[in-house]
Amino acid sequence: MRRQIVAGNWKMNNDLAQTQTLITDLKQQTKTSKAEVKIAPAFTNLWSAFEATKETDIEVVAQTMHFADNGAFTGEVSASMLKSIGVKTVILGHSERRTYFNESDEDLAKKVNAALAHDMEIIFCIGEVLEDRAAGREEAVVAAQIKNALFHLEGEAFKTIVLAYEPVWAIGTGETASPEQAQDMHAFIRNTLASKYGDTVANTVPVLYGGSVKPSNAKEIFSKPDVDGGLIGGASLKAEDFYAIVNAF
Numbered sequence: 452m453r454r455q456i457v458a459g460n461w462k463m464n465n466d467l468a469q470t471q472t473l474i475t476d477l478k479q480q481t482k483t484s485k486a487e488v489k490i491a492p493a494f495t496n497l498w499s500a501f502e503a504t505k506e507t508d509i510e511v512v513a514q515t516m517h518f519a520d521n522g523a524f525t526g527e528v529s530a531s532m533l534k535s536i537g538v539k540t541v542i543l544g545h546s547e548r549r550t551y552f553n554e555s556d557e558d559l560a561k562k563v564n565a566a567l568a569h570d571m572e573i574i575f576c577i578g579e580v581l582e583d584r585a586a587g588r589e590e591a592v593v594a595a596q597i598k599n600a601l602f603h604l605e606g607e608a609f610k611t612i613v614l615a616y617e618p619v620w621a622i623g624t625g626e627t628a629s630p631e632q633a634q635d636m637h638a639f640i641r642n643t644l645a646s647k648y649g650d651t652v653a654n655t656v657p658v659l660y661g662g663s664v665k666p667s668n669a670k671e672i673f674s675k676p677d678v679d680g681g682l683i684g685g686a687s688l689k690a691e692d693f694y695a696i697v698n699a700f
């Protein structure tokens with residue numbers, strides 16, 4: 452059985468006090484599923500979040516990082532800096548990073564390499580915009596994102612890579628891909644991996660769904676055979692809602 456993962460991407464929300472309050476609330480929730488739980492606070496709150504979750508099964512992850520180890524990259528944070536405070540997982544390729552910060556497939560391939568060089572796990576995001584889906588090219592777009600940023604890797608690398616399919620038109624919009632649309636794309640993602648790395652890799656890599664997942668729709672989405680969990684934005688900012696999703700398996 453594949454790993455089940457529910458990761459909360461807090462994006463640019465929660466200052467230090469709010470981070471501490473939310474973690475206190477999260478610690479009061481009860482987990483009834485086997486899903487791994489991860490939260491991604493802002494950089495400024497990673498250390499505090501890491502300390503506050505030490506005795507729990509909540510893993511603190513980063514929302515992005517730079518591909519260089521150090522140097523003249525004002526405003527950036529490197530894999531070694533994240534590792535130095537205990538962060539072992541990073542989200543890469545989120546559509547907001549691609550759109551607002553111009554992260555290209557080429558940049559992402561370098562970030563993937565840097566994360567792997569530091570033995571970090573990666574939650575790698577892919578997904579099409581509305582125009583792509585309207586034009587029927589969503590599979591081509593997603594396949595290209597995977598190939599351009601990941602297909603230079605050896606199959607072994609996929610032991611520490613999780614994919615997150617996030618149709619951009621469903622992020623923060625309240626609109627969700629139907630469970631069938633999610634399943635179809637997740638199956639396509641596995642086929643894409645299988646074409647290069649074979650069935651073992653394709654069937655082992657967890658593929659999460661992201662895009663307006665809520666307590667009310669999580670169960671149906673997670674019931675699909677190729678959906679291994681979720682990358683949750685808005686609903687991860689309330690402890691009860693987040694754990695309702697965690698427990699939707």
Ligand SMILES: O=C[C@H](O)COP(=O)(O)O
Binds near residue numbers: 460661
């Ligand atoms: O990283 C999370 C996704 O962008 C989903 O965000 P959302 O749940 O607010 O739609």
